[in-house]
Amino acid sequence: MSAGKDCKIFVGGQIVNMPKHIADKFKKGDKLINLPESQEIFYLSKAQVxxxxxxxxxxxxxxxxxxxxxxxxxxxxxxxxxxxxxxxxxxxxxxxxxxxxxxxxxxxxxxxxxxxxxxxxxxxxxxxxxxxxxxxxxxxxxxxxxxxxxxxxxxxxxxxxxxxxxxxxxxxxxxxxxxxxxxxxxxxxxxxxxxxxxxxxxxxxxxxxxxxxxxxxxxxxxxxxxxxxxxxxxxxxxxxxxxxxxxxxxxxxxxxxxxxxxxxxxxxxxQGGAWMIIDEEVDLKKVELLIYNSLDRKVCNTLNTICVLKKNAKTIIKVILKVLEKRGQGLGHGYRLHVSKSAKVFLPHLIQADLIDEDKLGQEWEWDKVPEITIHAVDDLDSAIEFFNRQSSRFVASLISVNKKHQAQFINTIEAPFVGNGFTRWVDGQYVYHRPELGLSNWQEGRILGRSxxxxxxxxxxxxxxxxxxxxxxxx
The missing domain is CATH 3.40.605.10 (Aldehyde Dehydrogenase; Chain A, domain 1)
Known part of the structure; x- marks a missing residue:
C-alpha cells in the first residue's frame, strides 16, 4: 500500500481512516480489524494470522x-x-x-x-x-x-x-x-x-x-x-x-x-464491582455482617458501591465506617473511602474521604490489601435502582431490607444477572453449583440469551x- 498521509478504506462495513504507520507496513496477506464503536483499526501481520x-x-x-x-x-x-x-x-x-x-x-x-x-x-x-x-x-x-x-x-x-x-x-x-x-x-x-x-x-x-x-x-x-x-x-x-x-x-x-x-x-x-443498597427498614447488626463479609478480598464480586437512604444515612454510614475500620485492621492496612456530595454531609467530621462525582459511582476500585468503597446517599429506593441501572457494570446487586414489597420491586427492576438480599461474595460458580466455573458475565453489553x-x-x-x-x- 502506498505511503503518504492517512487514507480512507472500507473495512468491517465502514469507511474509516487508515493511519499512515499502518498503511506503510501493510502487505498482501495482512489483516485489518476495526471496532465500529471506537473507529479503531487493528493491524495483524500475515504471520500472526x-x-x-x-x-x-x-x-x-x-x-x-x-x-x-x-x-x-x-x-x-x-x-x-x-x-x-x-x-x-x-x-x-x-x-x-x-x-x-x-x-x-x-x-x-x-x-x-x-x-x-x-x-x-x-x-x-x-x-x-x-x-x-x-x-x-x-x-x-x-x-x-x-x-x-x-x-x-x-x-x-x-x-x-x-x-x-x-x-x-x-x-x-x-x-x-x-x-x-x-x-x-x-x-x-x-x-x-x-x-x-x-x-x-x-x-x-x-x-x-x-x-x-x-x-x-x-x-x-x-x-x-x-x-x-x-x-x-x-x-x-x-x-x-x-x-x-x-x-x-x-x-x-x-x-x-x-x-x-x-x-x-x-x-x-x-467490569466487576458489586453494589449494595441499604433500605430504611434494616437490622443494623445484619448490615454490619453483610458488609464485612463482602470485603474479605478484592475480586469481581467484592462490594464496591453502597447506596444509603438519606432518611437514615447518618446511622448507616456509622455502621459502614465501623466495618471498614475493622476489616482494614484485619488486613493490616486501613481503608480508603470515596463519597458523593450527597453522602459527604452525613460523614462524621474527622473522617477523611475523597469526593467523587455522582456520574462516577460505578468506578471499580482495584485494591489489594486496603479495602476501598464508594458511598452515595439517595432519596429513595427508586433513585438507587436508577443509579445502578445507569452507572454500574450491571453485575451484582444486593438490597438489604426487611420490606418484602421493596425486595420484589428490586428484583423486578434491577438490571443485573446476580441479585440478592445479603452479602455480595456469593456470586461464584463453585460456591453456588459446587462445580468449576469458566467465567461470569455481567449485563454491561445487554442481557444474556437462555442462560445465567x-x-x-x-x-x-x-x-x-x-x-x-x-x-x-x-x-x-
Whole structure:
C-alpha cells in the first residue's frame, strides 16, 4: 500500500481512516480489524494470522477426534490429571515455576494474590477435576422426545466446538477451563503473561501426560504463548465456537468487539464491582455482617458501591465506617473511602474521604490489601435502582431490607444477572453449583440469551434434532 498521509478504506462495513504507520507496513496477506464503536483499526501481520489459523486448525481436528472418545477415557483423563497435581514431586516443580512468576510480578509491582499457588488452591484444583471425573456425561443425551405419526423426533445434546479462553493471571482457572472437554469440546487458552511459567509447567507435567494416558487428542487443550495480538486474529476466526474473556478493562472491550464484529459468539466478564443498597427498614447488626463479609478480598464480586437512604444515612454510614475500620485492621492496612456530595454531609467530621462525582459511582476500585468503597446517599429506593441501572457494570446487586414489597420491586427492576438480599461474595460458580466455573458475565453489553451469568463446562453444548422414521411411505 502506498505511503503518504492517512487514507480512507472500507473495512468491517465502514469507511474509516487508515493511519499512515499502518498503511506503510501493510502487505498482501495482512489483516485489518476495526471496532465500529471506537473507529479503531487493528493491524495483524500475515504471520500472526497464520499462527492463529494453525492453532484453530489443530483444535478443529482435535474436536473431530473427540467424537470418538469414550466416557471411560474422559474419566481417566480427569482422574489422572488430578493424580498428577496430587503428586508432590510434580507439584513441587509447578511451585518452582510459580515462584518465578511471583518474583517477576512483585518486581513489576503487580498484585499477586490470585497468582500465588498454595495448598488451598491445589485442593480446589484437584476437587474440580474430581468433580468432572464423577459428573455424568451428557453427550448425546436425549432431552426431549416428540412422537408423530410415522416418525419420532429426539432433541439430543451435542458438543459445541472450539472454545477460546482469555483470562487473568490465575493458574487455577487453567484447570477449570479443561472442564469443557467433558462434553466433547476442545479449548484454546491464553493466560495473563504473569502466570505463563506456571501454566507451562502445569501443561507439560500434569495435563499432557493425562491426555496421553487417556488417549485423548493431544491438541484437545492448546495454550497460546505468542504475542497478544494473535488473540485478535483468533477471535476474528469464524471457526471459533465461543470466545470467553475473563477480567475487565479496555482489553476485554476490544476482544469482545472483535469477536462480535466477526460473528463469533462471546461471553464477557467485563467490569466487576458489586453494589449494595441499604433500605430504611434494616437490622443494623445484619448490615454490619453483610458488609464485612463482602470485603474479605478484592475480586469481581467484592462490594464496591453502597447506596444509603438519606432518611437514615447518618446511622448507616456509622455502621459502614465501623466495618471498614475493622476489616482494614484485619488486613493490616486501613481503608480508603470515596463519597458523593450527597453522602459527604452525613460523614462524621474527622473522617477523611475523597469526593467523587455522582456520574462516577460505578468506578471499580482495584485494591489489594486496603479495602476501598464508594458511598452515595439517595432519596429513595427508586433513585438507587436508577443509579445502578445507569452507572454500574450491571453485575451484582444486593438490597438489604426487611420490606418484602421493596425486595420484589428490586428484583423486578434491577438490571443485573446476580441479585440478592445479603452479602455480595456469593456470586461464584463453585460456591453456588459446587462445580468449576469458566467465567461470569455481567449485563454491561445487554442481557444474556437462555442462560445465567455463570458459565460452566456444562453450558457448552448445542442441540441436534434426530428424526427416526418408522413409516416408509411418509411424505409432505
Amino acid at each position: 497464520d499462527i492463529a489459523n494453525e492453532v484453530i486448525d489443530k483444535s478443529e481436528k482435535a474436536f473431530q477426534q473427540m467424537s470418538k472418545v469414550t466416557d471411560r477415557q474422559m474419566v481417566t483423563f480427569f482422574k489422572f490429571f488430578a493424580d498428577n497435581l496430587q503428586n508432590d514431586k510434580i507439584w513441587g516443580k509447578i511451585l518452582e515455576a510459580n515462584q518465578e512468576d511471583l518474583k517477576k510480578a512483585r518486581t513489576d509491582h503487580k498484585p499477586v494474590a490470585r497468582l500465588e499457588l498454595n495448598d488451598k488452591v491445589r485442593r480446589k484444583m484437584i476437587a474440580g477435576l474430581h468433580y468432572w471425573a464423577k459428573e455424568k456425561s451428557h453427550r448425546n443425551q436425549v432431552l426431549h422426545t416428540i412422537q408423530r405419526n410415522g416418525f419420532v423426533i429426539e432433541e439430543m445434546l451435542s458438543p459445541y466446538g472450539i472454545i477460546a479462553f482469555v483470562f487473568e493471571s490465575r493458574p487455577d482457572v487453567f484447570v477449570d477451563a479443561c472442564g469443557v472437554l467433558k462434553f466433547g469440546n476442545t479449548c484454546i487458552l491464553r493466560i495473563g503473561s504473569d502466570a505463563m511459567q506456571t501454566v507451562k509447567n502445569l501443561m507439560q507435567l500434569a495435563l499432557k501426560p493425562a491426555l496421553k494416558k487417556s488417549r485423548l487428542p493431544e491438541n484437545a487443550v492448546l495454550v497460546l504463548e505468542k504475542e497478544y495480538e494473535i488473540i485478535y486474529a483468533l477471535f476474528s476466526n469464524k471457526k471459533l465456537g465461543l470466545a470467553v474473556v475473563r477480567g475487565s478493562g479496555r482489553s476485554v472491550e476490544i476482544l469482545g468487539g472483535i469477536a462480535r464484529g466477526s460473528g463469533v459468539p462471546v461471553s464477557l466478564h467485563g 451469568g455463570i458459565l460452566s463446562g456444562a453450558n457448552l453444548f448445542t442441540v441436534k434434532l434426530i428424526m427416526r422414521q418408522s413409516e416408509k411411505e411418509l411424505e409432505r
